[in-house]
Amino acid sequence: MIQPKKIFRTKDGRLGFEWNDGFRGACSIRELRLACPCALCVDEHTGEKLLDETTVPNDITLVKVQSIGRYAAGLTFSDGHNSGIYPYDKLRELTEKA
Amino acid sequence: MQLNEQNILSALRAVQDPDLHKNIVELNFVQNLKIDGDKVSFDLRLTTPACPIRDQFKDQCIAIVKSLGASDVQVTFTAQGRVGDNGSAAQAPKVSYINEVAHVVAVASGKGGVGKSTVTANLAMALSLSGARVGILDADIYGPSMGLMFGIDKAPEVFDDNTIAPVEAKGGISIVSMCMFADSDKATIWRGPMVSQMIQHFIHHVRWGKLDYLLVDFPPGTGDIQLTLTQNCPMAGAVVVTTPQEVALADCRKGLAMFDSVGVPVVGVVENMSYFICDQCGKHHNIFREGGGERIAKSWGVPLIAKVPLEPAVAGCGDEGTPAVLRYPNSESAKAFMQAADATVRTLATFAAEGDGVLKNFNYEFEQLPVEDA
Numbered sequence: 001m002i003q004p005k006k007i008f009r010t011k012d013g014r015l016g017f018e019w020n021d022g023f024r025g026a027c028s029i030r031e032l033r034l035a036c037p038c039a040l041c042v043d044e045h046t047g048e049k050l051l052d053e054t055t056v057p058n059d060i061t062l063v064k065v066q067s068i069g070r071y072a073a074g075l076t077f078s079d080g081h082n083s084g085i086y087p088y089d090k091l092r093e094l095t096e097k098a
Numbered sequence: 099m100q101l102n103e104q105n106i107l108s109a110l111r112a113v114q115d116p117d118l119h120k121n122i123v124e125l126n127f128v129q130n131l132k133i134d135g136d137k138v139s140f141d142l143r144l145t146t147p148a149c150p151i152r153d154q155f156k157d158q159c160i161a162i163v164k165s166l167g168a169s170d171v172q173v174t175f176t177a178q179g180r181v182g183d184n185g186s187a188a189q190a191p192k193v194s195y196i197n198e199v200a201h202v203v204a205v206a207s208g209k210g211g212v213g214k215s216t217v218t219a220n221l222a223m224a225l226s227l228s229g230a231r232v233g234i235l236d237a238d239i240y241g242p243s244m245g246l247m248f249g250i251d252k253a254p255e256v257f258d259d260n261t262i263a264p265v266e267a268k269g270g271i272s273i274v275s276m277c278m279f280a281d282s283d284k285a286t287i288w289r290g291p292m293v294s295q296m297i298q299h300f301i302h303h304v305r306w307g308k309l310d311y312l313l314v315d316f317p318p319g320t321g322d323i324q325l326t327l328t329q330n331c332p333m334a335g336a337v338v339v340t341t342p343q344e345v346a347l348a349d350c351r352k353g354l355a356m357f358d359s360v361g362v363p364v365v366g367v368v369e370n371m372s373y374f375i376c377d378q379c380g381k382h383h384n385i386f387r388e389g390g391g392e393r394i395a396k397s398w399g400v401p402l403i404a405k406v407p408l409e410p411a412v413a414g415c416g417d418e419g420t421p422a423v424l425r426y427p428n429s430e431s432a433k434a435f436m437q438a439a440d441a442t443v444r445t446l447a448t449f450a451a452e453g454d455g456v457l458k459n460f461n462y463e464f465e466q467l468p469v470e471d472a
Contacts, residue, residue: 001361003456008470015464016472020456026472040175055174066461069329071361083177085329088361095472 002088004073007065015062017095019088025095029062033077035094036084101133101167106140109166113158118145122155129176138163139172149177194302195261196331197459199233199312201446204327204336204362208349210318212341213370216416217406217435218315219247221337223421224432224439226269230310233264235300236275237327238317239293240286245277249419253278261303269424274304290322297326318349320356328360332458335365335446337403337438342369342390354398365445366403367395368438374408375430382407401445404438406431 006018016026033056036042041051057079064076068085076082086094110128111121122128122142131140142159144152152175160171196202205218218234226232236244244250248267254274255263264272276296280286288296306312314333317323327333336357340350350367357364369391374383385408395402412431415422423432 001363003361003453005455005457007457007460007462007467009464009467010472011469014472016470024472040177062464064461064463065467067332067457067459069360069362070332070458071359072329080176
């Protein structure tokens, strides 16, 4: 099970994770917002993306990051969006790409 | 007709929420209304992002506003998030007593009627007899049984700030159960969100004090309540209860799979009603097909931590309000429960050691995170 050992931010304002498999990486906040898996952003049944990317500001920032049980993190963004639950394996993938 | 805020809002009063029996304007769903010539945009602030009829709302709204003469109508969904909180799906309440508990342990099964509550009561008693401070959260809102198992007839104290003091039962075990709040002959007929709210209340607002182990008696299944439980408290591990028949094992697998996907490590499987001990001759009879617990443990790579037999004298303990471990400590059942308790304690210690340095329960402001290089 992938879990975070450390959470940090980078100089350029990205959210960084150190995972328990030793991997370290970071992801831009906008990238995280666009990847939000919540039912407002992605259709639950078809998986179709409902979020209009043009409505997400380029300078969006993160307000809060908190644990959801033992498998995910909840993110609160500066646009007020906070309904996404990001499983750790998905977050690790996101921090890997960047 | 002229397009203005008042016209639009009064026309939108025609859109009813079928569950809440009020219209969307009255419910304050319509927000951020902007009118630019014949272009209209607004947000629909739904009660939940997963609102099943949101598309219906949207279509109705667009049709109504267009009938007023608008050429272009933009409706954006926003959500109030989880009920009873300040808008966040992920938000933990400000006051929570769950952090005083060292290990929260789930006792669950995919299937009902396999003896989860009996196992919970006896595990708790065995842990308590070994010197630990133990609590039980009976999360079975619809069918609470901890009251009966421990013969509790007291109601818990509820403080002015709406927090609850658990009832101290036999063996010094602190218990909170829905049966303390509801009439035993009346059914609790609640929809999911109400139950979730009650569960969150039980998790965060019960003054457990310092506990070594809090056992959470899960209701059967893998749904709303189970998700709320696993999302709201960091479970140290799960004990999965089954009976030997294939039909129970099939559901037990689903229980194991659920804990797997929410990142809760499984302590082990307890096979209940393993065999029958005749109260006349003491012979062991395998009533169900033998070896079910072993098979599932092997195929999922989790240990079988106890096989609890059916013993008529012991089986009556639950109904009489004293867990078997306390009443017949030398019975085979009691020995099996103590063995399970022992395995649970040791396995949780190894989980804690393996997970060393992993962040378990956090809530950070982004601005306060340390700045580092990726």
